[in-house]
Amino acid sequence: METDRGDRHFDTIIIGCGMAGLAAGIRLAMYDRKVLILEKHSIPGGLNSFYSIAGRKFDVGLHAVTNVVPPGHKGTPLPSLLRQLRIPRDAFDLNPQRSSRIAFPGADLRFTNSFGLLEEEVDRQFPGQIEAFRRFRKRILEASPGEGTGVSSRGILAESLPDPLLREMLLCPIMYYGASTAHDIDFSLFVTLWKSVFEEGFGRPLAGIRTIIRALLDRYREVGGTRRMKCGVRRILVDEGIACGVELEDGEELTADRIISTAGEPETRILCGAGEEDPAVQENIGRLAFAETISILSRQPEELGIKDTIVFFNDSPLFHYEQAASDIDLRSGVICCPNNYAYPEGTSLDEGILRVTTIASYENWTAYSQPDYEEAKERWFSRMVESALNFLPGVDPELIRSSTVFRDMFTPRTVRKYTGRLGGAIYGAGRKSPDGTTGVENLFLAGTDQGLLGIVGAMFSGVTIANRHVLMAGRK
Amino acid sequence: MTKEECKQVVLDIIAEIAPDEDLSNISPDVRLRDQLDLDSMDFLDIVMELRKQYGIEVPEEDYPQLASLDSCAEYLTPKFKEVSA
Numbered sequence: 001m002e003t004d005r006g007d008r009h010f011d012t013i014i015i016g017c018g019m020a021g022l023a024a025g026i027r028l029a030m031y032d033r034k035v036l037i038l039e040k041h042s043i044p045g046g047l048n049s050f051y052s053i054a055g056r057k058f059d060v061g062l063h064a065v066t067n068v069v070p071p072g073h074k075g076t077p078l079p080s081l082l083r084q085l086r087i088p089r090d091a092f093d094l095n096p097q098r099s100s101r102i103a104f105p106g107a108d109l110r111f112t113n114s115f116g117l118l119e120e121e122v123d124r125q126f127p128g129q130i131e132a133f134r135r136f137r138k139r140i141l142e143a144s145p146g147e148g149t150g151v152s153s154r155g156i157l158a159e160s161l162p163d164p165l166l167r168e169m170l171l172c173p174i175m176y177y178g179a180s181t182a183h184d185i186d187f188s189l190f191v192t193l194w195k196s197v198f199e200e201g202f203g204r205p206l207a208g209i210r211t212i213i214r215a216l217l218d219r220y221r222e223v224g225g226t227r228r229m230k231c232g233v234r235r236i237l238v239d240e241g242i243a244c245g246v247e248l249e250d251g252e253e254l255t256a257d258r259i260i261s262t263a264g265e266p267e268t269r270i271l272c273g274a275g276e277e278d279p280a281v282q283e284n285i286g287r288l289a290f291a292e293t294i295s296i297l298s299r300q301p302e303e304l305g306i307k308d309t310i311v312f313f314n315d316s317p318l319f320h321y322e323q324a325a326s327d328i329d330l331r332s333g334v335i336c337c338p339n340n341y342a343y344p345e346g347t348s349l350d351e352g353i354l355r356v357t358t359i360a361s362y363e364n365w366t367a368y369s370q371p372d373y374e375e376a377k378e379r380w381f382s383r384m385v386e387s388a389l390n391f392l393p394g395v396d397p398e399l400i401r402s403s404t405v406f407r408d409m410f411t412p413r414t415v416r417k418y419t420g421r422l423g424g425a426i427y428g429a430g431r432k433s434p435d436g437t438t439g440v441e442n443l444f445l446a447g448t449d450q451g452l453l454g455i456v457g458a459m460f461s462g463v464t465i466a467n468r469h470v471l472m473a474g475r476k
Numbered sequence: 477m478t479k480e481e482c483k484q485v486v487l488d489i490i491a492e493i494a495p496d497e498d499l500s501n502i503s504p505d506v507r508l509r510d511q512l513d514l515d516s517m518d519f520l521d522i523v524m525e526l527r528k529q530y531g532i533e534v535p536e537e538d539y540p541q542l543a544s545l546d547s548c549a550e551y552l553t554p555k556f557k558e559v560s561a
């Protein structure tokens with residue numbers, strides 16, 4: 001019996017139910033496009049999803065939602081995203097950070113969601129640099145969209161800021177919150193990330209990433225979008241250079257006028273028929289992978305002396321951000337304490353949480369046998385936490401150890417397993433596709449490998465690609 | 477549809493896509509962008525709502541015609557007549 005083409009044909013099929021896929025889906029369903037999101041996993045959210053172990057709820061990633069401006073503030077990515085999705089700001093429950101820090105030996109720059117503090121800190125700790133710093137900031141604020149594409153940020157920093165330590169320190173949060181390349185980052189991305197971190201700022205929903213995913217799913221349902229979970233795409237069907245549908249893992253075929261893939265650039269290339277060993281695939285796999293420890297504490301972190309929201313640390317005057325040579329690169333990293341946001345009076349997280357992120361080697365972690373892998377996690381967990389505690393002066397490591405009631409850890413192996421990201425590369429491919437095109441007609445990239453990443457960035461990317469390549473292109 | 481009604485349609489759409497904007501004092505002859513915080517994505521939504529709610533197509537090269545309420549009325553009134561004919 002022939003199935004009705006109507007059930008198997010869509011205006012747009014979206015691969016991936018992460019931030020980018022959901023945002024793109026909402027836009028298209030809002031304007032009556034027949035849209036279907038296909039997701040390999042049972043849980044939505046992609047790289048920023050959630051899980052439970054032994055009755056405790058965990059977020060995969062969420063340290064901080066970036067781009068968080070105060071309610072009422074307009075003209076920046078977050079409010080414009082919310083408008084595009086017609087999701088009220090309250091639905092994301094974004095509570096501002098308390099205060100974060102960049103910690104290098106001999107210098108410590110604190111910052112909050114108002115830029116003034118960072119400026120004061122630079123003025124105080126880098127005598128004679130403040131004028132150069134202000135000029136550098138002005139240059140960033142006045143950059144036109146896309147300006148600095150293909151230009152080295154290190155080059156611009158070197159010509160703008162005389163003090164090398166200040167340059168390295170400013171790079172640290174920027175790279176950690178979005179560089180898919182080692183050592184240096186494209187200046188156009190630097191500008192975007194600078195604004196999202198320093199000018200706008202950090203926030204977090206009290207209940208974590210679930211709140212944001214819930215809001216997106218509710219909205220997607222409300223506008224009539226459909227999705228299928230545990231429904232991986234095995235192949236993108238391409239006919240003479242034109243994408244026309246997908247083949248699912250169970251062999252079913254669906255057709256579509258357009259396909260938006262949020263799976264990543266090399267991953268999408270493989271879906272179109274390339275082999276994993278093809279040079280075109282290999283050369284664009286991101287080489288930066290990360291590990292993260294999560295310690296659940298029996299007390300509120302503040303009582304243990306942890307006052308910061310996020311700490312970006314590095315153990316020497318030169319910032320290390322490159323492919324790890326060993327299992328874990330302990331020289332730099334990020335500490336996050338989700339308790340330390342300004343939640344409404346009378347509310348708080350039930351337990352203390354301390355998260356430590358470092359760069360990790362994908363090759364090493366995937367080469368381990370299962371027992372060796374478990375053993376290595378055990379070993380590195382303590383070392384990662386200890387090295388991070390060096391950057392929390394006044395916090396007693398022994399007290400942290402004795403207050404830790406539960407631990408979890410993920411590695412690049414976990415990222416590959418749950419999101420399919422080649423190389424466990426959270427920030428995706430080295431080379432991005434800013435206009436979202438792929439070389440295959442009717443197939444577009446959104447999310448991480450279009451170039452905007454992070455939670456807000458990925459959603460914004462989904463919206464932009466849906467607008468540009470589907471809504472503005474008109475109906476087929 | 478009269479030009480005045482047409483302006484009201486546009487205002488109603490803006491109220492929907494940008495509920496946080498104050499629309500009580502809009503001058504019809506001044507660019508909307510100069511009076512409200514609307515970006516190009518918001519203008520796209522005006523176009524998308526016109527299509528969705530009234531079946532009116534505005535091609536991309538005509539987006540500049542939607543700059544002010546007056547220019548919207550000028551450009552859209554004949555289009556409303558066409559679709560209702």
Ligand SMILES: Cc1cc2nc3c(=O)[nH]c(=O)nc-3n(C[C@H](O)[C@H](O)[C@H](O)COP(=O)(O)OP(=O)(O)OC[C@H]3O[C@@H](n4cnc5c(N)ncnc54)[C@H](O)[C@@H]3O)c2cc1C
Nearest residue numbers: 016018019020040046047048061063064233447448454455
């Ligand atoms: C540990 C960690 C911490 C992070 N911390 C932060 C943070 O604090 N703040 C922040 O802003 N960002 C953070 N990020 C980054 C942020 O989560 C990502 O940039 C963002 O979620 C990317 O969204 P995306 O939609 O582009 O991609 P993804 O989330 O990867 O979505 C792609 C989806 O496609 C699915 N998929 C892939 N292949 C197929 C297939 N063949 N068929 C069907 N489905 C498929 C995947 O399963 C996935 O769900 C963090 C990420 C991690 C991993």
